[in-house]
Amino acid sequence: MIYFDNSSTTKPYNEVVDSFVTVSTKYFGNPSSLHGLGATSENLLSQARKQVAGLLQVKEQEIYFTSGGTEGNNIAIKGVAMAFQSRGKHIITSSIEHASVLEACKQLESFGFDVTYVPVDSEGRVSAADVMQAVRPDTILVSIMQVNNEIGSIQPIEEIGAFLKKKDKVFFHVDYVQGVNKVPLRIKESGIDLCSLSAHKFHGLKGTGVLYVRESIRLSPLFSGGNQERRLRSGTENVAGAVSCAKALRMSYEAMQQNGGELAQIQAFLRKELEKVDGVVINSPENYCAPHILNFSVPKVKSEVLVHALENKQVYVSTTSACSSKQKSFSDTILMMTDDEERAISSIRISLSYENTIEEAKQFIVDLKIVLGNLKEVMR
Numbered sequence: 001m002i003y004f005d006n007s008s009t010t011k012p013y014n015e016v017v018d019s020f021v022t023v024s025t026k027y028f029g030n031p032s033s034l035h036g037l038g039a040t041s042e043n044l045l046s047q048a049r050k051q052v053a054g055l056l057q058v059k060e061q062e063i064y065f066t067s068g069g070t071e072g073n074n075i076a077i078k079g080v081a082m083a084f085q086s087r088g089k090h091i092i093t094s095s096i097e098h099a100s101v102l103e104a105c106k107q108l109e110s111f112g113f114d115v116t117y118v119p120v121d122s123e124g125r126v127s128a129a130d131v132m133q134a135v136r137p138d139t140i141l142v143s144i145m146q147v148n149n150e151i152g153s154i155q156p157i158e159e160i161g162a163f164l165k166k167k168d169k170v171f172f173h174v175d176y177v178q179g180v181n182k183v184p185l186r187i188k189e190s191g192i193d194l195c196s197l198s199a200h201k202f203h204g205l206k207g208t209g210v211l212y213v214r215e216s217i218r219l220s221p222l223f224s225g226g227n228q229e230r231r232l233r234s235g236t237e238n239v240a241g242a243v244s245c246a247k248a249l250r251m252s253y254e255a256m257q258q259n260g261g262e263l264a265q266i267q268a269f270l271r272k273e274l275e276k277v278d279g280v281v282i283n284s285p286e287n288y289c290a291p292h293i294l295n296f297s298v299p300k301v302k303s304e305v306l307v308h309a310l311e312n313k314q315v316y317v318s319t320t321s322a323c324s325s326k327q328k329s330f331s332d333t334i335l336m337m338t339d340d341e342e343r344a345i346s347s348i349r350i351s352l353s354y355e356n357t358i359e360e361a362k363q364f365i366v367d368l369k370i371v372l373g374n375l376k377e378v379m380r
Contacts, residue, residue, distance in 0.1 A: 001314045001315075001316070002314065002315045002316065002360045002363060002364055002367075003316050003355075003356075004315065004316060004317045004350045004351060004352065004356065004360075004364065005316045005317055005318045005349075005351055006201075006292065006351045006352055006353040006356075007149055007178060007201070007292070007293055007318070007349065007351030008318050008351070009200045009201070009206065010200060010201060010202065010203045010204075010353050010355075011203065011353075011355070012200075012203055012204060012205055012244075012248070013203045013204075013247075013248060013251050015247060015251065016203060016204055016205065016244045016247050016248045016251070017205070017244070019240075019243055019244045019247050020205060020240045020241065020243070020244040021240075023044060023239055023240035023243050023244070024240040027040050027041055027044055027239065027240075028041070029041040030236055031044075031045050031236075031237050031239055032226065032228070032236070032237075041237075041239045044239055044242075044243055045065075045237055045239050045242055045243075046060075047243075047246075048065075048239075048242040048243045048245065048246040049063045049065070049242070049246075051246040051249075051250060052210055052245070052246050052249055055249050055250060055253055056187055056195075056210075056212060057186070057187065057188065058187055058188060058212055059215055061215060061230070062212055062213055062214060062215050063210060063211075063212060064210070064211045064212075064213060064229050064230070064232055064233060065208070065209070065210060065211075065229065065233075065237065065238065065241070065242045065245065066196075066208075066209040066210065066211050066233065067207050067208065067209060067238075068198040068199070068200065068206070068207060068208065068209035069098070069100060069175065069177040069196050069197065069198035069201070069209055070098075070100040070198075071209065071211075071222075072196030072197065072198070072209050072210070072211040073098065073100040073101050073104060073143075073173075073175055073196050074100060074104050074222060075211055075219065075221075075222055075232065075233070076143070076173045076194040076196060076211060076213070076219070077091070077101065077104045077105065077108070077141065077143055077173060078104055078107075078108065078220070078222060079219030079220050079221065079222070079232075080140060080141045080171050080173070080194070080217075080219060081108050081111075081113060081140070081141065081220075082219075082220035083218060083219050083220040084140045084141075084171070085113075085140070087138070087140050087169055088136075088137065088138025088139060088140045088169075089112060089113045089114060089138060089140070090113070090114045090115075090116070090136050090138045090139040090140065091105060091108065091113055091114070091115045091116070091139070091140065091141045091142075091143070092115075092116045092118060092131060092134045092135065092139060092141070092142045092143070093105055093115065093116075093117060093118070093142070093143045093144065094117065094118045094119075094120060094126045094144055094145070094155070095117045095118065095119050095120060095332075095336055096120050096124060096126075096145075096148055096150070096332065096333045096336060097143065097144075097145055097175065098145060098149055098175055098177070100175075101143055101145070101175060105117075105143075114138075116134045118130045118131055118134060119336065120153075120333075120336055120337060121337070122337055122338065123153060123285035123287070123288065123337070124148055124150075124151045124153035124283075124284075124285060124333055124334075124336075124337050125153050125154075125155060125156070125285070125288060126144060126155055126156070127156075128156040128159040128160050128163065131144070131160050131163075132160075132163050135164075135167060135170060139167075139169075139170050140169065140170060140171065141170065141171045141172075141173060142160065142164060142170060142171070142172050142173070143172075143173040143174075143175070144157065144160060144172075144173075144174060144175075145174065145175040145176075145177075145178070146174050146175065146176050146178070146179040146183060146185055147176075147178040147179035147182070147183055147290045147293070148178070148293075148333060149177070149178045149293075150293075150295060150331050150332075150333040150334070150347075150349060151283050151284045151285070151289075151293065151295040151331075151333055151334065151337075151349075152178075152284050152285075152289045152290040152292070152293025152294065152295065153284070153285055153288060153289060153290075154179070154183055154288040154289065154290055157174055157185065157190055157192070158186075158189075158190050160172070161190040161191030161192055162190075162191060164191055165191040171193040171194065171217065172191055172192050172193050172194070173192075173193065173194040173195070173196075174187075174190075174192050174194070174195045174196070175196050176195050176196060176197055177196060177197060177198045177201055178201065178290065178293070179290060180197050180201065180202055180249075180252075181202050181249070181252040181253050181255070181256045182256065182263070182290055182291060182292050183290050183291075187212060192212070192214075193213070193214045193217060194211065194212060194213050194214070194217070195211070195212040196209070196210075196211055196212075197209055197210040197211075197212075197249075199241075199244070199245040199248050199249070202248055202249060202252035203248050203251065203252055203353070204244060204245050204247075204248030204249070205241060205244050205245070205248075207238070207241060208238065208241035208242070208244065208245040209245065210245065210249075213232070219232060221233065223235060252354070255354035256354065258354075259354045260291070260354075262354075262358075263291045263292055263352055263354060263356075264291040265358065266352055266356060266357070266358055266361050267291050267292065267293075267294055267352065269358060269361050269362075270294050270350060270361050270364070270365070271284075271286075271294060273361075273365045274294075274296050274365070274368075277365075277368065277369060277372070278372075279298050279299065279300075279301075279372070280296050280297070280298055281296060281297045281298075281299065281343060282294070282295075282296050283295040283296055283297055283331075283334050283337070283338075283343065283347055284296075291352075292351055292352040292353065293349065293350070293351050293352075294349075294350045294351075294352075295331075295334070295347055295348065295349045295350070296347070296348055296350075297334070297342075297343040297344075297346040297347045297348070298346050298348070298372065299342045299343060299346050300342070300346065301346055301372070301375055302345060302346060303319040303330075303345065303346050303347055303348055304319060305375065306346075306348055306371065306372075306375070307319055307348065309371045309374070309375060310367065310368070310371055312371075313367045313370075313371065315364060315367050315368075317348050317349060317350055317351075318348070318349050318351070319331070319347060319348065319349065330344040330345040330347075331344045331345075331347045332344075334347050350364075
């Protein structure tokens, strides 16, 4: 099996699963309980928070555990909107954000907020100048992803953050789900106020994630209840999830330190070989591209047809973002970049992890050529 769909989800590390099971079965107390079991759980939760904060180089009290990127994005965007709407009701985001950002913004529009959707260039990048120009006196939030989930384009986060540092009434949210432990991000130095992570993208478990919120910011919570997570996220804490999330983040960080160069080498090999394949068009940019995502199209071959043909050879890739792939069969990002519907409906995303090898990449090219040859015979 060749699994090249790691931007959809990653296989959890065995150690991460083990830690989840151990905490769930041995340290199952409610961290809010006053007895010893509760105190042990509370300590485990605190240690997990401390470890995540250390890896992200932020303060412990700035880390909140969530169920993943979608919840983190919603808490950040709606939390700022509801808490600071007296300052203004204008939000800026890009046209190629994850659905959890775009749909949150659309919902806020129905509540009377005004949202500016900054376009992207032919390489799938927003212009920092366009973002700066869009800022108005009533702007309260800018939300831009660090790495695009479909083509891997890296956005100018540091440049945008440097500008927004001078705007003390405008908060800066970054969706870091696709970039974490693949594309380094210095949260504090980049002027980021809120940052979302999802554990199942870095070999953690589904249903676990992290939201960074700068210490001085008080968001309006989405949930009402027992005031857990310092009143931001009510509900009994998922201690086993938090512990396993922290372990996955540490292990994936270590993998990046050890194998980061290999990931870029595999991507470079795939790009070079794909460019030789008749009919293939590369969609991911050569510059400012994350090392683990490579998107290409085979015009006149629908992406879902190619996905299933490769699946028959136990090769797993994807079309659009997995969160949207069952609702639509084309890439919004590529359509906005190229204005080419044929490329958009035939796009394929390869997404790597540190578990993948150059041998798998070589076999993928062999299998792709065979599959495309068979499809061309059928389509004659």
